[in-house]
Amino acid sequence: MPLFPFTRKNKSKAGATAGTGGGSAAVLASRFGVRRGGATAGADADAKGDEADHRSVPGKAGQRFWDRVKPRGGRGKGKAGNPFSDSSELSLLGLETEEETGGNGRKAKGPARRARPSPPAIAALLLVLAMAGVAVVLAVKGPETVARLDAARGLGSRIVILLPDGSPRFAPPATAAPVEEAPLDPVDMPVTLTPSRNDMLVERLRVGRVPRVAPDGTTAWQYYARPFPQEDQRPRIAIILTGLGLSHAATQAAIDRLPSAVTFAFPPSGQDLQARVDDVRAKGHEVLLAVPLQPAGYPANDPGPNTLLTNLSDEENTRRLEASMAAFTGYVGVTSRTDSGTAFLTQRDNVRGLLQQVHRRGLLYVDLWQVAGSKGSAVAKELSLPRVISDLQIDRVPSVIGIDAQLAQLEQLAKANGVAVGFAEATYPVSVERLSDWAVGLRDRGIVLAPVSAVVNRQADR
Numbered sequence: 454m455p456l457f458p459f460t461r462k463n464k465s466k467a468g469a470t471a472g473t474g475g476g477s478a479a480v481l482a483s484r485f486g487v488r489r490g491g492a493t494a495g496a497d498a499d500a501k502g503d504e505a506d507h508r509s510v511p512g513k514a515g516q517r518f519w520d521r522v523k524p525r526g527g528r529g530k531g532k533a534g535n536p537f538s539d540s541s542e543l544s545l546l547g548l549e550t551e552e553e554t555g556g557n558g559r560k561a562k563g564p565a566r567r568a569r570p571s572p573p574a575i576a577a578l579l580l581v582l583a584m585a586g587v588a589v590v591l592a593v594k595g596p597e598t599v600a601r602l603d604a605a606r607g608l609g610s611r612i613v614i615l616l617p618d619g620s621p622r623f624a625p626p627a628t629a630a631p632v633e634e635a636p637l638d639p640v641d642m643p644v645t646l647t648p649s650r651n652d653m654l655v656e657r658l659r660v661g662r663v664p665r666v667a668p669d670g671t672t673a674w675q676y677y678a679r680p681f682p683q684e685d686q687r688p689r690i691a692i693i694l695t696g697l698g699l700s701h702a703a704t705q706a707a708i709d710r711l712p713s714a715v716t717f718a719f720p721p722s723g724q725d726l727q728a729r730v731d732d733v734r735a736k737g738h739e740v741l742l743a744v745p746l747q748p749a750g751y752p753a754n755d756p757g758p759n760t761l762l763t764n765l766s767d768e769e770n771t772r773r774l775e776a777s778m779a780a781f782t783g784y785v786g787v788t789s790r791t792d793s794g795t796a797f798l799t800q801r802d803n804v805r806g807l808l809q810q811v812h813r814r815g816l817l818y819v820d821l822w823q824v825a826g827s828k829g830s831a832v833a834k835e836l837s838l839p840r841v842i843s844d845l846q847i848d849r850v851p852s853v854i855g856i857d858a859q860l861a862q863l864e865q866l867a868k869a870n871g872v873a874v875g876f877a878e879a880t881y882p883v884s885v886e887r888l889s890d891w892a893v894g895l896r897d898r899g900i901v902l903a904p905v906s907a908v909v910n911r912q913a914d915r
Contacts, residue, residue, distance in 0.1 A: 644679055644713060644737040649730060649783030651676060654815070660772075661779025664814040672815030674785040674839060678906035679714070679739045688867035689903040689911075690895070691716065691841065692888065693819065693876040695743060695791050697733075698723035703879045710889040713737030716905040718819075718876075720745065720790055721780035722757050730781045739904045740784040741819060744777050744807075746794035756793040763797055767806040774810055785906050786817035786839070791846075791878065798827040805832050812838045817909055819843065821876055830915050839909045847877040848884040856887040867900055872911040 615621060654673050656665040664673040694711065695718040697704045707717070717733050718741040719726060730740055745756035747763055759773040778787075789798065797803055798820075808829070811818050817839035820829035833840035844866055847859045859875065867873035877884040895902055 646679060646734045646737060647676060649677075649727070649734055649781075655782060658775060658779065660776045662782060663775050663778040664782070664784075664816060666813075666815040674815060674817040674906060674909075677734075677739070677783055677785045679737060679904040681903055681907035683907070685901055687899060687901040688864075688870075689872050689901055689908055690863055690867045691872075691874045691903050691905045691908045692847070693718055693741065693788070693821075693843065693874070693905060694879050694885075694888075695788075695821075695876055696720075696879045698726055698729055700880065703882070703885075704729060706882065707879050707885050708733060708736055708738075710885055711738075712889075712892045712902055714902040714904050715888070715892075716741060718743045718788055719781070719784075720757070721759065721777035727781040730783050734783055739906060741905065742778065742780070742784045742787050743790045744774060744787055746789045746797035746807075748793045748797075749795040751796065754792075756790055760793065761797055761803070761807060763800050763803050770803070770806055771810055774807065778814065784816070786819055786841075787811050788819035788821055789823065791821060791823065791876070794821075794827075795824040798824055798829055801828045801832065804828045805836075808832050808836055808838055812836050817841065817906065819874075819905060822915075834914060841874055841905055841908055842912050842915060843874045843876050845875050847875045847888070848881050851878075851881045851883055853883060853887060856884060857891075860887070860891050864898065864900060870913070872908045874905070874908060874912070 650662070651667075653667040653669075654664055654671065654676055655662045666672055667676075692711075692715045694707055694715055697707065697717050698719045707715075713736050716739045719730060720743045723729075733740060745758075745760040747760060748754045748756060751760075751762070759776045761770045761773055765773075797807075808818055818829065818833050819841045820827060820833070821843045822830075830840060830842050832838075845859055845863065847863070848856050849859065850856070856877075863873045863875045877888060879885065892902055
């Protein structure tokens, strides 16, 4: 059955040919009921094209159709008078012209048509734009919003809710008591010691300046002492470092590494002793004078010049002692060199003569307890001389294990007796190293490091 029943069945061959020559416009016109100009249209129909048929569309329906499909922009007619010469417009209607198909049913190659974006792509683009807009607004309004939130949070703390009688509904929050800072440990106290020489405490002799008691009763051991809070109830440990001044490197290492509460002992012999003592005191260290005393095996074992000997008179030993005292100023007391005294300290008469001069000069005495049978502590008590007694030698075994063991024992003595005193040799680098590390955690163990003047007369008699 023909698709278009209104086509005349008895048209002639020529008419059929003419009808076919109308092209796709004629087919379109016939679908919408357009009357053709005549059944026997000839070659003139091909020349005029479909324009006459189009104009013959009856009624307003046809007119509206051509208004919709006529070329935009007033473009002229295409080939053969076809008003649909613009293939892009016909493609909107799903139609093709012979110009596009080439007359043989095949599409001719032409310019590529622009692809339109799909609805999902458009939606995604709009979403991205919306999110970018929100980010911009937040960036601009962010600080203002934060400020408003902070103001709103603080507003609640300032509002006081009252009861009918006018009293506050909620009690005001309790104010926390200020945290008291821990008192500064004496080890960490910044200390500026007095000058190393006070002319009121110095007597000028032929051998040099030696200490004396000032006219107002001030003694050298009190004036040159490092300040220490005597009300501190913690166990105290005093450390005395001996052998200083003999090696510049060892002395400087001790000054740089050890806490200022450690007491330094200098012998009377050495170079630039006063300058070294001044440096040590500038760091806050107390200073002792280490006097050479006769050792066992003398003279094969000779501690040096001006050694006090047991076979000398008290006057000669006093002269030698004054020569040693004149080596420098600024010390709080006298002790013996660690390589001497093993013979001299066992002789009570010799020890008494020595300690009488120490007491007369306003100094304290430190008994290093280097030999069994030493009379130093007992004679010092008889003379009411300020005294300190050493409990042990820290580096008796100069190794890490040996020193740590002695330091642990020193802590036990301090906790048991309230006071402990130890000494070490500066000539052993390991001694300075271990003392430096040990002193760091001493406060955490409930013990305070004290200068030697802070433990005077605090030990039991021996």
